[in-house]
Amino acid sequence: MEEHTLEKVLESTLESVDTAEHTVLDEAQALGFDEDELHRVGIALRECMVNAVVHGNRYNAKKKVHLKVVRTPQSLTVVIGDEGDGFDPTAVPDPLVGENLLRGSGRGVMLMQAFMDEFQISRREPQGTEVKMVKYKAKAT
Amino acid sequence: MSVKLTTRQVGDVTVVDAAGRITLGEGASMFRDTIRDLAAGGHKKLLLNLAEISYIDSSGIGELVSGFTTVANQGGVVKLLNLTKRVQDLLQITKLYTVFEVFDDEAKAVQSFK
Numbered sequence: 001m002e003e004h005t006l007e008k009v010l011e012s013t014l015e016s017v018d019t020a021e022h023t024v025l026d027e028a029q030a031l032g033f034d035e036d037e038l039h040r041v042g043i044a045l046r047e048c049m050v051n052a053v054v055h056g057n058r059y060n061a062k063k064k065v066h067l068k069v070v071r072t073p074q075s076l077t078v079v080i081g082d083e084g085d086g087f088d089p090t091a092v093p094d095p096l097v098g099e100n101l102l103r104g105s106g107r108g109v110m111l112m113q114a115f116m117d118e119f120q121i122s123r124r125e126p127q128g129t130e131v132k133m134v135k136y137k138a139k140a141t
Numbered sequence: 142m143s144v145k146l147t148t149r150q151v152g153d154v155t156v157v158d159a160a161g162r163i164t165l166g167e168g169a170s171m172f173r174d175t176i177r178d179l180a181a182g183g184h185k186k187l188l189l190n191l192a193e194i195s196y197i198d199s200s201g202i203g204e205l206v207s208g209f210t211t212v213a214n215q216g217g218v219v220k221l222l223n224l225t226k227r228v229q230d231l232l233q234i235t236k237l238y239t240v241f242e243v244f245d246d247e248a249k250a251v252q253s254f255k
Binding site for chain 2: 014017036039042043046047050054095096101102103104105107108110111114
């Protein structure tokens with residue numbers, strides 16, 4: 001099994017979150033992740049897609065979400081880009097601190113970082129935000 | 142699948158049995174509306190039975206927290222019952238295990254409201 005790459009351009013809708021979840025989990029399953037790992041990948045993916053649809057593109061039908069999935073024998077890489085105004089991750093309050101614990105939102109980035117092995121946010125050219133997440137297949141012991 | 146919510150009374154404790162997925166959209170909205178309606182109706186002792194919740198995202202967790210706050214602001218309390226391992230993990234990662242009282246036995250949970 002060599003590298004397998006999928007790319008999709010999705011609408012800024014909640015239905016796209018489901019589509020992306022199914023797409024990514026199919027690849028994760030092909031890689032051989034167990035049920036718990038699949039669940040974690042699914043959560044990270046949904047959080048990322050929701051951010052792109054809701055906060056990045058703000059459900060704007062003229063803006064798309066760009067999904068890229070790269071599967072190798074050892075890893076799954078997911079790249080999600082929106083066409084929004086950009087995002088400063090340092091501006092997100094730490095959801096684990098003090099009164100932030102009782103906020104009704106703001107946990108998505110933290111969950112992505114917790115559930116994926118690598119997590120990176122960057123500016124997408126010409127406009128928007130791009131998130132890259134990687135999950136590695138655990139080596140057999 | 143969205144979420145299915147049914148309520149029942151065990152003494153003066155209102156038990157909300159939830160099944161399905163609490164995610165951004167219909168599931169989280171239904172959950173929010175149900176908790177708010179119960180709080181507005183004067184239900185101050187809410188026990189959320191999450192045994193059949195297969196999936197919850199950060200929006201669903203946000204509604205759990207918002208429900209907790211709404212009920213607390215009216216002098217009530219929300220407790221959790223029968224968390225699956227995955228929901229437990231989420232509450233631990235988000236440190237919400239320090240906010241909610243969690244039970245795996247309904248009788249003990251109901252008794253704790255006294």
